[in-house]
Amino acid sequence: MKRHDQVRIGCGSGFWGDAPDPAFELLEHGKLDYLGFDYLAELTMALLQRLRAKDPEAGYVEDAVQTMVDMAPLARRVGTRLVSNGGGVHPRAGADAIAQRLAAKGERGVRIGTVVGDDLLGRLDELVAGGVPLANSATGSADLASIRSRIVCANAYLGSEGIVEALAQDADIVITGRVADSAVFVGPILAHLGVGYDDPDLVAAAITAGHIAECSSGCTGGMSSRFDEMEAMGRVGFPILEFARDGRCVVTKLPGTGGRVDAFTVKEHLVYEIGDPRGYPVPDGVADFTSVRLQEVGADRVEVSGVRGRPRPDQLKVLIGYADGWIGEGLLMFPWPRALARAQKARATLLERFDRLGLRADAVEFSFVGVNALHGPAAPMPERDDANEVGLRVAVRTRSRDEADKVRRACSQLWIMGPGGTSFGVPMKPRPIVSLWPTFVPRDLVPHRVEMVTS
DSSP: OOOOSEEEEEEEESSTTOOSHHHHHHHHHSOOSEEEEOOOOHHHHHHHHHHHHHOTTOOSOHHHHHHHHHHHHHHHHHTOEEEEOTTTTOHHHHHHHHHHHHHHTTOOOOEEEEEEOOBOGGGHHHHHHTTOOOOOTTTOOOOGGGTGGGEEEEEEOBOSHHHHHHHHTTOSEEEESSBOTTHHHHHHHHHHHTOOSSOHHHHHHHHHHHHHHTTGGGGTTTTOTTGGGOSOGGGBOOOEEEEETTSOEEEEOOTTOBSOOOHHHHHHHHTTTOSOTTOEEETTEEEEGGGOEEEEEETTEEEEEOOEEEOOOSEEEEEEEEEEEEEEEEEEEEESSSHHHHHHHHHHHHHHHHHHTTOOOSEEEEEEETTTTTTGGGSOOOSSOOOSEEEEEEEEEESSHHHHHHHHHHHHHHHHHSOTTOBOOSOOOOEEEEEEEEEEEEGGGSOOEEEEEEO
């Protein structure tokens, strides 16, 4: 690939279910070199693995695949390349689906690069036999055997190397499995500038830029403590990164779109989901966020500079998901007068019903919506019971679906058994619980592979 002095990259998605229209606006008007999409969260992988267990050709994020198909014609015309981690647990199937759908539309010759290698589900026994402890990094437990029969997914967080390689092979679209969220930005940045990983500060600057942008409107007014000050958030603009070879990056958005980019919105997302700000580790390197300098250089333009970093870690994070019971849930609403008293009485009634139904539960949690649903025991109870309405939420953890279904039945019985004015919608169905076992594995034991498909 040709070396450039600057790259212009936008964020088209911050999660599975994000709004598609700001991404299409970026593609049409952003004059972008790349458009990156982040779809995956920790439990998303377990959900996708269950889908693949039912259908061997499933396991990718359907929304991500269809978005690539819908965008590809325009992206080719404007010269923007699309990079997405929407391959989930089966990126090759996602790439094949993109190629087939594009071909059916007459869009021939689109090159789709697939990055695989993160899925370790079939390699766990091999890794343990080879002496990798796979100890739980949160609890210290090394007893993986205790959950082995219930494991449903195991994915390493890859870096951006596969993305760089696919772009070097002239991929118009890159679709990956589990990579670090920032990797869908770091990869295009390094590929476009024609640099590698031997400059830790430059890589850390790319990581920082990717971290700021990876949650789409999270840095343009969304999730902000000043959300009430933001204009037209219903048509918010997603972020654009203007990243230069010297490591400086301007965060901005399209003119006329909603939201705002200023030093505060960037700071708010810079500290989102981090541990030690002096060492933010991802597979591509370690960024020191305390070295970051921010300067507002224009309307909706913030320059990020001065980032320092350290080389890539020797270990890759792995998240193992395992089946861990079921959740039964209900939500009931009660009106004025004495709304809180009615909700409290309904709580006592549900406990009596649980006892009558012989519910076997590992945990039972109640909260009063409008009173303490967010802050729990830390929220003071009101001195006066004069709220217009109060909700009662109950969540019960059980070992089986049948036990969890007792919660649905008990809540339904309060339609008549409960206070006058009780209101709620369709009873909630039991849901399986997937718990997480975080661990680490040596980087050299998790090779990536790039496969190319053409429509």
